[in-house]
Amino acid sequence: MHINMKIATKYIVVAILLVGFTSCQKNSRPNYQYMPNMYEPIGYEAYQESDAFANGVEAQLPAEGSIPRGNFMPYEIEDTNEGYELAKASLTNPLDSTQVDFVRGKELYDVYCGICHGNKGNGQGKLVQREKILGVPSYDDAGRAITTGSIYHVIYYGKNTMGSYANQLNEEERWQVTAYVEKLKAELEK
């Protein structure tokens, strides 16, 4: 009986060690580090939690009314039906013909717009073809009759189901995309 107990404890110890070793290799946990104090940053990291701000995260919105450096024009037309009509009627592209770069415009368009609007602008993007998102109009839709201003306005604020792309595209990129959308519209109307 005594010997049996000894054997049993041996087996148990081996089993615990095995379980211990295998659980060390779990992929859901990060690995050990040699010198964590050299790995961990002293300054704040992006998205870090922090007590420094009231909402407990490091990532903060810029203070209201702050303006980025460089060429910046605030977009002052409001996100209302009147604002849409105003933009549609009056807004024009500040980029002149030498600054409009259709290669870049296409690149950005294919990433951010083509997935729904289709790379030709006919409203037949991959998500539409797979029936994930429906009702995406073609750019030559007569009822909407999009213009430079309305394209920019909708990229900036979004409309109906479409969301705002103001945080994925900066001002200059939005105008590049606008110019490219106009090009697609002209091609569709041919």
Added chain:
Amino acid sequence: MKHVIYRNLTSRILSLGFIILLTVSTSLSAQEGDVAKGKSLFNANCAACHKLNKPMTGPALANVEQRLIEEEGLDREWINNWIRNSSALIKSGDAYANKIYNEWNQVAMNAFPQLSDQDITDILAYTAAPPPAPVVVDAGADAVVQEPGISNDLILGALAVLFALLALALVLVKRTLNRFAEAKGIDTVIEEKRTPIWKAFIQNQFLVLVTAIFFLLASGYFVYGYFMQVGIDQGYEPVQPIHYSHRIHAGDNAIDCKYCHSSARVSKHSGIPSLNICMNCHKAIGEVAAETQQEGLKEYGVDYNAEIQKLYEAVGWDGTGYTGETQPVKWIRIHNLPDFAYFNHSQHVSVAGLECQTCHGPVEEMEIMYQHSPLTMGWCINCHRETNVKVKDNGYYTKIHEQLSKKYGVEQLTAAQMGGLECGKCHY
């Protein structure tokens, strides 16, 4: 004398005929619109803002014509006017038009002057058509998936039983043979006194030496291996607060990486997308397709619809609008370089034009995101040694490329030859 039963026969037949005609004609007029055509028109023009059975940007449209007639007394003429130019109808002071406009937060409906009367009839026929019976995927999928499962189990079970029977038969045969041998007086077991193998081993000192050296080397190898992987998180696969499938988004739907991780183009970080980017699509997609849901439950044990609900809770979306009550999603960071190494995404993505997959692996196949590359210094350096810099059409590189290609005597320069191995480039 006439039989009583045939009295007024002609008038009855006439009235019966009239009733039949009436039913047929009414059903004809109701089916005047082509449901299939209406569906494609609806999907192309209306579905951006309207669903059949759920409010979206605009109200739900199932049976809209009938409801308008019954509840508001509005005819087809009104519907046509509304669809072709709703804002004109609102301006004309139409009571119901103004009421519905204000009810839906004064979102102006697009004008559809291009829709003909027939088009609108088709669309209304589609909205009036009974919804297709919910596809019973469950039973079908169960049957399809389980059938091979059951037969596999059966085959394995049958094999196990067969082997057990064979083993039993062998034991029985051996016993019987032994018994025969005993009966005939033959010694079956011939035993010899031998030194046990471990004693022989200890007595042979050369063998002991070789074994000791082998064990030392082997343990040295394993200890070295263990220490070399400390601090490397290759394969790290944490459980995220919301189960996000890169396989579905980047793989099946082929959404570009930079659609969500847009800051990889312009910044040091490839940012975690903010939830408004999820909502660009998930405003419209509240539920995954039935097959996708089944696949998730069967293969990955994930309820995708419940995961989308988690997104809605975090972003404060109640199905039609934002409530303003948001909660941060505490994503767990996977790729993390130590603080003493500098890495810039835009330099690699925009300037070098690398594919994300070069470092992050086949993300479009990953159901759960994991770290594909070791992210060690050796790994960085190796790539810098092997990869040629794209200098074409890049004015920034014109001069340095001229000078360096003369110095090295090559046309194509690797990142290392451009200074990609200098310590200060990444450690400062």
